[in-house]
Amino acid sequence: MTLPPVSGTAAENGLCACHVCGFLAPVPARQDAPDRCPRCTALLHPRKPNSISRTWALVIAATIFYFPANLLPVTLTTYLGQTQADTIMSGVIFFIQTGSWGIALIIFVASIVVPISKLIALIGLLISIQRRSRWRPRERTRLFRIVESIGRWSMLDVFVVSILVALVRLGYLSTIEAGPGVIYFGAVVILTMIAAMTFDPRLIWDAVETTDDKNA
Amino acid sequence: MTKTPESAPDAQDTLPHPLIRRARRFPVIWVIPLVAALIGAGLIIKALRETGPTITIVFDSAESLVPGKTQIRYKDVVVGDVETIQLSDDLSRVEVVATMSPELTHYLTEDAVFWVVRARVAAGEVTGIGTLLSGSYIGMEPGTHGKKAVRHFSGLEKPPAVFRDTPGQQFHLRADRLGSLDIGSPVYYRQVRVGRVSNVQMATDGTGVLIEIFVEDPYHHQVSRKTRFYNASGLNVNISANGLQLDTPSVASLLIGGISFFTVEDAGPAPNSAPPVSIRPDSDTPDSAPPVSDTLIFTLYDSRDAANAASYNSYREYYLLYFDENVRGLSVGAPVEFQGIKIGEVVSVRLTLDQENLSFRVPVRIAIEPGRFGIHEKSPEVVRELLDALVKRGLRAEQRMGNFITGQSYVSMTFYPNAPPKTIQTGGPYPVFPTMPSAIEEVYTSVRRIMEQVSRLPLEETLADIRKAAQQVEQTIGSDSLKSAIENINTSFSQFKKVTGDLDATTLPKINEMLEQAKKALAEGEVALARAGNVMGQTEPLVHNLNQLLMNLQDAVRTIQALADYLERHPDAIVFGKGETP
Numbered sequence: 001m002t003l004p005p006v007s008g009t010a011a012e013n014g015l016c017a018c019h020v021c022g023f024l025a026p027v028p029a030r031q032d033a034p035d036r037c038p039r040c041t042a043l044l045h046p047r048k049p050n051s052i053s054r055t056w057a058l059v060i061a062a063t064i065f066y067f068p069a070n071l072l073p074v075t076l077t078t079y080l081g082q083t084q085a086d087t088i089m090s091g092v093i094f095f096i097q098t099g100s101w102g103i104a105l106i107i108f109v110a111s112i113v114v115p116i117s118k119l120i121a122l123i124g125l126l127i128s129i130q131r132r133s134r135w136r137p138r139e140r141t142r143l144f145r146i147v148e149s150i151g152r153w154s155m156l157d158v159f160v161v162s163i164l165v166a167l168v169r170l171g172y173l174s175t176i177e178a179g180p181g182v183i184y185f186g187a188v189v190i191l192t193m194i195a196a197m198t199f200d201p202r203l204i205w206d207a208v209e210t211t212d213d214k215n216a
Numbered sequence: 217m218t219k220t221p222e223s224a225p226d227a228q229d230t231l232p233h234p235l236i237r238r239a240r241r242f243p244v245i246w247v248i249p250l251v252a253a254l255i256g257a258g259l260i261i262k263a264l265r266e267t268g269p270t271i272t273i274v275f276d277s278a279e280s281l282v283p284g285k286t287q288i289r290y291k292d293v294v295v296g297d298v299e300t301i302q303l304s305d306d307l308s309r310v311e312v313v314a315t316m317s318p319e320l321t322h323y324l325t326e327d328a329v330f331w332v333v334r335a336r337v338a339a340g341e342v343t344g345i346g347t348l349l350s351g352s353y354i355g356m357e358p359g360t361h362g363k364k365a366v367r368h369f370s371g372l373e374k375p376p377a378v379f380r381d382t383p384g385q386q387f388h389l390r391a392d393r394l395g396s397l398d399i400g401s402p403v404y405y406r407q408v409r410v411g412r413v414s415n416v417q418m419a420t421d422g423t424g425v426l427i428e429i430f431v432e433d434p435y436h437h438q439v440s441r442k443t444r445f446y447n448a449s450g451l452n453v454n455i456s457a458n459g460l461q462l463d464t465p466s467v468a469s470l471l472i473g474g475i476s477f478f479t480v481e482d483a484g485p486a487p488n489s490a491p492p493v494s495i496r497p498d499s500d501t502p503d504s505a506p507p508v509s510d511t512l513i514f515t516l517y518d519s520r521d522a523a524n525a526a527s528y529n530s531y532r533e534y535y536l537l538y539f540d541e542n543v544r545g546l547s548v549g550a551p552v553e554f555q556g557i558k559i560g561e562v563v564s565v566r567l568t569l570d571q572e573n574l575s576f577r578v579p580v581r582i583a584i585e586p587g588r589f590g591i592h593e594k595s596p597e598v599v600r601e602l603l604d605a606l607v608k609r610g611l612r613a614e615q616r617m618g619n620f621i622t623g624q625s626y627v628s629m630t631f632y633p634n635a636p637p638k639t640i641q642t643g644g645p646y647p648v649f650p651t652m653p654s655a656i657e658e659v660y661t662s663v664r665r666i667m668e669q670v671s672r673l674p675l676e677e678t679l680a681d682i683r684k685a686a687q688q689v690e691q692t693i694g695s696d697s698l699k700s701a702i703e704n705i706n707t708s709f710s711q712f713k714k715v716t717g718d719l720d721a722t723t724l725p726k727i728n729e730m731l732e733q734a735k736k737a738l739a740e741g742e743v744a745l746a747r748a749g750n751v752m753g754q755t756e757p758l759v760h761n762l763n764q765l766l767m768n769l770q771d772a773v774r775t776i777q778a779l780a781d782y783l784e785r786h787p788d789a790i791v792f793g794k795g796e797t798p
Contacts, residue, residue: 054245061252068259082350084285191248198245 009209016046048200052126058195059122065187066115072181074161079174087181088112088157111157111185114150118192121147122199132207144201151193158186268296268318273330273354275371278310280334280352288314288330288354295320295356312371314354324366325359327380331372343375374399377414383433384411387445389475391516394425395447396473403429404448404476410435413475427516429475440479444523445516448476459619461521475516478523532583533599534563535640535649537613537627539578545625546615552582554629560584562627581646582613582627600647603640607650610635615654625654724787727780734773741766 010016016027018037027046028035035044073085086094088111095104121143128140161182168176275281278301288296296316304311316324334352335344347353354371357379377400378384391397394416403411411431419426431439453462517523543565552560564581586599603611610633618626630652638650653661745762783789 050243050245053243057243057245057249061249064249064252064256068256072259080350082285090284187252191252 012209016044018042018044019048047202047206048198051198051200051203052129054198055122055126055195058191058198059119059126062115062188062191062195063119063123065184065191066119069115069181069185069188070112072184073179074157074181074185075164076177076179077174078177080172085179088185107157107160110153114154115185115188115192118147118151118154118196122192122195125199125204129203129207134208137204137208140204141201144196144199144204147192148196151189151196154189154192155186158182158189265318268316268321269324269367270299270313270315271296271324271367271369273312273314273369273371274304275310275312275332276373278312279332280347281310281312281332281354282351285351286353288316288356289333290320290356290358296354298354312354320358322361322365323358325361325363326366327363328359328366328369329357329372329376330369331355331375333375336374377412378430382430384431385436385439386414387429387431387436387439388511388513389427389429389445389516390419390513391425391427391447392518394427395518397427397447397475398473401472402474403431404474405431405435405438405478407476408435410438426513427475438479439477441512443477443479443514445475445477445514446520446523447516447518448474448520459622476520478520480524531587532560532585533596534581534583534646536644536646537580537582537649537651539580539615539651539654541578541615541654543578543580543615543625545617545623546580546627547624550618550624550626552584552613552627552629554589557588559588559629580627582649600640600642603649607638607640609633612638612652613649614652617654724780724784727776727783731773731776731780734769734776738766738769738773741769 010024014027015024017024018040020042021037021040023037023039025035025038025044028044036042037044070088073087075086075091077084077086088107092104092108092112095101095107125140125144128135161178164176165178168174280286281298281301283298283301286298287294288298294317296314298312298314300313302311302313303309331354332352333344333347333355335348336342344352355375357376359366360380378386397413397416399413399416401413402409403413411429413427414430415428417426418424429445453460546562546565548562548564550562551558552562560583562580563583566579566581568577568579569575570577584599584603586602591599591602610631611629612632612635614628614630615625616628618624632652635652640650641648745766
């Protein structure tokens, strides 16, 4: 199969790439009866189906969970019979007060800055796409890449808590238990990761392309 | 680029449009935010339901209270959390803001009590040891349901001594001084701990201390209007005309103080005289022991004796005594006795100078309690009349030495039927009771009288008589029969001397000689022994035998020496034998 001289995007040429193996195939005729990739038999979509709506749903769910994740305690430290509940922020404050600026910074960035910036970034991207914004598509794509790549690092806090819970089991002397906040925090991280996956960055460029067409 | 979509329009135009029913399915993905929203709403509702009222408790200090950590507990159940701790506006106190659990909302009324539970090591008890490890918490006693709801409380630094739900009864005492009592000090009845001091405060006029005690359930029935409370704390050492008195309660109350009470079997009028308003009209019936009303204030006596004596304190008559003698040892509180029984006490001892006559007088004011000798009328006239009659029959007051070691004296009322007649003089602020000079003063005077008599004795004549008697004795001695008797005795003495003199001259030197020889032999034996020891060595049995022999010899010599000594001292022993008891 010899490809014709190419100009414009694949979509303009009636082609779409398989999401799995990257095979260029003709765009399926109907949305509700999609074709399968001739090479890997994965479903073929020109764009990820319902990308905006799914991402919105996940982002909203993550935003809701973000509040209990930060307000509820993540660790319940029992030291000599006295139980102390710590939220993420109180842990950060504790490390600042004890002078461990480095650890405080790591926890603060990984557990507070990253999730919230992810959420803000995703919401911003979604709104910009729905408004068919043509503003700085390249930077927005880069922002998406960053969101996608740092997402997993937010699980740091969850890992720390689970390791602590497993390690500190000294009976009456000292025990650490995971608080309810960890579950919500984990939910936020996972939901934002999935949201980043369902988001189709090509939509950023669609607006640019279509308006280009209109202008042309 | 020839594809089916391009040829389709024709067919679509010609053919009737198929009914394309877009499945208006609810996209599954939106279940996730819906669930999230439900969970979130659930959390919010839970948080709202679990959040009770926010209250402010004011403490003197926030020692060991940590915002966000310290809990508020009732019966060791967590009912609240300290949120913030801040200083009051004038920096004098600490305001603790706490959120309480909602079920306590109706019990946060004006009589709710808060205090800080810390490890406390007070005399007699150790509490809150658990807080050493777990940190302190705020204890609370919920208020009464239905009273005015309050959100501002002032916290106590110590736990209340008595909890509201403890069965028992509260009593009010009044004392001059607090002594070693404090909140929490025990209350004893027959040395059984039945309650504790729940509150201590100064009387509003500053003239005394008001003490609230709480007596627990089965024992509060023991308290009646006839109950006397006394301070059982500490050691009571009392040196008075009665001698040295040492009153020791149980060791525990010796250390930490306490209040004890007893109920008098047969008291006179009600002793608890404090505010007369509180005494109910039926209190005069002598035999009933009516329950104690809340307003009655008992007197807290300093000691059991004081409480015992208190039954007569209700009514006193004051008299002045003028002593023209040394009143050293007569102190305030010294008893006034009649035939050894206390009927009153000395109230004041002063010294006054009569400026016109330049004479000193010592007015001693005494209080006589007529109740002590069975007169319960509380009218001065009756008592005065009675005392007047007694004075006519010779009743006088005098100062007596009560205790010769301590020098304390007391006032004794004694009948002197032969005393010059006197009466009770009225006119001054107090009636003046006639006095007699004290016994010691009397001793001085009688000794002086004896000396005067001695000086008036006919000494010259007596001496002449004695001389005459002596001459008569001389004459008797000078008679012949006496002389011959004495001569006889003299001769028998000289004979006896001769016998003993012989003994001295002959026997003793011989014994001495014998001794010398024995000594010499002994010395020689010793020398020989030493030589033998050198020759044969110490291990030989012979040496041992010789040593023993030598010792035996020494013993023998010692015995002979003793005999010689004895003979030297008692030469007659050779004739009469050694006496049984020399």
